[in-house]
Amino acid sequence: MELIADILLVAGALGAAFYCFILGRRLSRFNDLETGVGGAVAVLSAQVDDLTKTLEAAQTTAGASGEALETLTERAEAVSKRLELMVASMHDLPAQSEKSPEAKSPLGPIFRRHNPAGASQ
Template sequence: MDILADIAIGTCALLAAAYCMLLSRRLRAFTRLDGDVGRAIALLSSQVDQLTKALAKAEASSTGRERMLQEQITAAEQAARRLELLMAAERPNMAERSPDPAPSVANSAVWDDRGTDFEPLARAPEKRLRTTRARVGGRV
């Protein structure tokens, strides 16, 4: 019986030694892999930093362009309003005027603000625009 117990203990010692060798090989492989993984992590970290910087530059650029575009849109809207008002001022109101084939008034009197048809833009641009839109059917 003692011999059987010694054989079992010896077999367990050999199995433990084999398991320790296996663990040692895996640990060495992990250490080598850790170096490669460490380099890969450092490389990825530097790429993330570069991408973060590029994103910050793109964001700053887009903010500047957004501001510039907003200014251009505002200027275009103001120009469109001025054009609408000019178009409204240029078109005579046909309902208010009497059909006169040959005007008997001199050209200098046409732009005189004492006339009944003349209404300066400073006084009632919105009214003029509304009447023009009503005349053309709201297409202005």
Template sequence: MELVADILMIAGTFGVAVYCYVLAARLRKLSTLESGMGGAIAVLSVQVDDMNKALEKARQAANGSAATLEALTGRAEVAAARIEVLLATMHDLPDKAPATQPTENPADRRLRFVRRRHSRDDMEAAE
């Protein structure tokens, strides 16, 4: 009986050793940097760093644009206030009487055409 138990124990130990060897081989393939998950993780890490840099540049550009837009909005508000004041002062001015000018009938107007002849010196002769 002890012999059967020892044989089963040796067989179990041998099975566990083969299982550990297979797991070690899979882990080696998984962690290689050139191919496998290790390479994919390294590539993704580089892409995340690039995206963070691009995001920071975009954030700085947006902040600069927002500051410029805020300054321009302030200038526009000041100009609008000045225009409102000018319009208010225009209402206080008296109306001018229209100057008496002869009115022209559009049908009476004649179109003028000016024709010019080109001098022969300007033309090129064909050879």
């Protein structure tokens, strides 16, 4: 009976050793840097590094663009205030005299020049 138990124990050990050998070969192929997952991990790691650099550059550019936009907005607000003051001051100008038709519109003489009736004058 001990002989049968010893034979079964040796057979089980040989089977486990064969199974470990097969798993070891599969694992070495799995971690191969050229064709296996190891290569994929290496490529993905390189891509993550590239994307990190690109993201940092984009953040720097966005910050600079934001500052430039803020400066331009401040300038536009200042110009807008000046234009509002100019328009408000236009109401303070004296009204033009309505005696001559040219005084109504600065384009009057231009139209008279091109008017056939004005050409005979």
